[in-house]
Amino acid sequence: MTGFPRRVGGRPAFHQASVLAIGLSLVFAAAAAHAETASPAAGETATQGLDEIVVTAQKREERLQDVPVSVVAVSSAKINELHAISLGSLAAFTPGLVVDDSSVTQPRFTIRGVATDDFGIGTEPAVAVFVDGIYTARTGSALIFFNDIERVEVLKGPQGTIFGRNTSAGAISIVTKKPEDRFITTANFDFGNYGSKRIEAMINVPLTHNLQVRGDVLINRRDGWLHDAVTGKGRGFIHTTSGRISARWTPDSATDIVFAWDHDETRNDGPVAIGISQAALSRDPFGPFTNDVVGGARETRLLNGYALTINRDITDGLKLTSISSYRRFSTSNREDEDGTNDPTRYLDTDNIESNKSFYQELRLSHDGEKLHWLLGGSYFNEVGHQTSAVTALVDSIDFALSSGGLPLFSAFAGAGLPVFGNTWREDMTNTARNKSFAAFGDVTWDVTDKWSLRFGLRYTNDRKTFTWFAPSVQSPGLSAIQLPGAVFNAGWDCQDFRVRPGG
Numbered sequence: 001m002t003g004f005p006r007r008v009g010g011r012p013a014f015h016q017a018s019v020l021a022i023g024l025s026l027v028f029a030a031a032a033a034h035a036e037t038a039s040p041a042a043g044e045t046a047t048q049g050l051d052e053i054v055v056t057a058q059k060r061e062e063r064l065q066d067v068p069v070s071v072v073a074v075s076s077a078k079i080n081e082l083h084a085i086s087l088g089s090l091a092a093f094t095p096g097l098v099v100d101d102s103s104v105t106q107p108r109f110t111i112r113g114v115a116t117d118d119f120g121i122g123t124e125p126a127v128a129v130f131v132d133g134i135y136t137a138r139t140g141s142a143l144i145f146f147n148d149i150e151r152v153e154v155l156k157g158p159q160g161t162i163f164g165r166n167t168s169a170g171a172i173s174i175v176t177k178k179p180e181d182r183f184i185t186t187a188n189f190d191f192g193n194y195g196s197k198r199i200e201a202m203i204n205v206p207l208t209h210n211l212q213v214r215g216d217v218l219i220n221r222r223d224g225w226l227h228d229a230v231t232g233k234g235r236g237f238i239h240t241t242s243g244r245i246s247a248r249w250t251p252d253s254a255t256d257i258v259f260a261w262d263h264d265e266t267r268n269d270g271p272v273a274i275g276i277s278q279a280a281l282s283r284d285p286f287g288p289f290t291n292d293v294v295g296g297a298r299e300t301r302l303l304n305g306y307a308l309t310i311n312r313d314i315t316d317g318l319k320l321t322s323i324s325s326y327r328r329f330s331t332s333n334r335e336d337e338d339g340t341n342d343p344t345r346y347l348d349t350d351n352i353e354s355n356k357s358f359y360q361e362l363r364l365s366h367d368g369e370k371l372h373w374l375l376g377g378s379y380f381n382e383v384g385h386q387t388s389a390v391t392a393l394v395d396s397i398d399f400a401l402s403s404g405g406l407p408l409f410s411a412f413a414g415a416g417l418p419v420f421g422n423t424w425r426e427d428m429t430n431t432a433r434n435k436s437f438a439a440f441g442d443v444t445w446d447v448t449d450k451w452s453l454r455f456g457l458r459y460t461n462d463r464k465t466f467t468w469f470a471p472s473v474q475s476p477g478l479s480a481i482q483l484p485g486a487v488f489n490a491g492w493d494c495q496d497f498r499v500r501p502g503g
Contacts, residue, residue: 055153056173058442059133059162059374060319060365068444068454070156072097076149076177083190085198085220086145087129087152087172096156097172099143104240104266105301105331106351107143111156114169121353121384121432122466126169128159132176132260134307134325135164137382137434138355141303141329144264145242147218148202150175161456162374162442178258179212179248180204194234195223210250217243224269229281229288230341239267254313262305264329270297275339290341293348294391294423297336303329317368323361330354334389343421344399350389357382372444380436391425394478422477426470433465 053064057071064073072094074084084090087109088101098110106119109127116126119139128135129142136142152174159167183205190198202216219241224234246260270293274285281288291297305327312320334350363376398409398420412419440458447453 055151056133056175057153057155059321059363059376060367060372068452069159072154072156074152074154076151079146079149079152080188084146086143087174088143089146090152094154097154101143103271103299103333104143104268105140105299105333105353107139109139109142109172111154111170119351121355121386121430124166126166128163128166128171130163130171130173131262131305132174132307132309133323133361134305134327134359135166135380136327137166137357137380138329138353138384140301140331140353140355141305141327144174144262145218145220145240147200147242148177148214148216148244150177161458162376162440164378164436164438164458165460176244176246176260177214179206179214179246181206181209181212192222194225195221197221212248213246214248215243215245217241226272226289228290230290230292235269235272235291237269241265256311258307258309260305260307260309262303262307264301264303266299266301268299270299270333270335272297273336273339277340279338279340279342279345281341289339291336292341292346293334293336294393295334297334297348299331299333299335301329301331303327318366319364321361321363321365323359325359326357327359328356338396343393343395346393346396348391350387350391352387352389353384355382355384370446372446374440374442376441377439378437380434380438382432382434384430384432384434386430386432388428388430389425390427391423393420394422394424394475395420397424417481419478419481422475424478425474427474428468428470430466430468435463437461 053073053075054061055064055067055071055073056062057067057069064071074090074094078093079090082089082093086099086101088099088107091097091099096112098108098115100108100110108115108117108119109125109129111127114126116123121138125137125139129139130136131144152172155163155167155171155173157170159171163171185203186201188198188200190196197219198221199219200216202214204212204214206212220238221240222236222238224237226235228235242262242264244260244262246258249257251257270291272289272291274289275281276283276285281290305325307323307325309324310320310322314320331353332350334348337347337349338345340346358381359378360380361376361378363374365374366372394409398407401408402410409419438458438460440456442454442456444452444454
């Protein structure tokens, strides 16, 4: 049972990072004539400006009510109003969308009840996340924090024609704000209980009449708000720093070039396990608890992404778009699994992942009076490494063996060997190399003002290579033990814990 319980005034209650938050916003503009106008929020009526909401759900700009798919668009104004930190904050306000963001590196996205119940590098998601049109293949980098976001679009239902075969349930498109030709600087401060602090800052600077630079940073901190009954430390702390720097160059009126660098560094406390067995500190799920992970539980992520987007208006209505991206990230999520402070029950797991990917997309689109069409192609190359590590103590291994009538390490301990207290780790290491080529097309013909015909086709060629390896048990403490007479050495050396393919 996992959760974040705490007793308050004798009654169990659940708290989040900030129960009562105070928001302070400072917005400065170069001139009052250039003051920002908030975009209307999704769901507003036409009299409030619904016809002004523009989305790119079909990879071209369209009014929301003209898009022939189910789309929920959330504007930057609504994101700020809700103090939304990530996609998990928007799920409660988006029908059909469920986001489990209890883990930053292992989130789960569900649309209309459809999801992929796995975060391994050998699987593909049912809900794809795109950031500025760039596909994020792994959930470890998909849950980005909202800072300087233009809008979020949630497309419900299969979107395979334009977005690919990883969108059987739907797609989520996050669009960031681009540099503008005016000087802007903003700062937002949120403070809450448990030492919660969230600081956002942005600056937009026009260097020349056709070159602008925009930078933003998000700092999110929260102290541990769960009390560890054994160590006395706070658990559940958050430590995140993310940001983006982008440059926009418009050499002429028909060309728009944007280069962006995204960065995220997260160092959070690992998820907490609450035990309710007799071996736990308490059988009350709201009672005292402890986290005894050797070396400390943790959840970390280091992400760097680079993107180059080029838009070129060839003729009136004809547009060429190129998107190039390179992303690299590494994550680790080590957490307690037994929910006790008993060494004979000790167990923790760690998901260690490193990933690098390259994405290239070219598309040509045309918007006529009656005919709208889109032709495109994409290439995706990914190399991922993932290690699933399970760590126990010799104490818990011996407890399991003793339950089966083989108290192996108890016998060694009885002979005076210091076997107990040593770690016992087993790994499963996976490597995935994926390449994908795709070509797609979409045509819409407006027969009348109320009727349209749409046809789409996509071809995809995937090449995947997956390997796995399980090395021998790692227990440095046991390996260092030497006993004259070879009683222990013989018993240890004869064990072969290697897992072989097919074995």
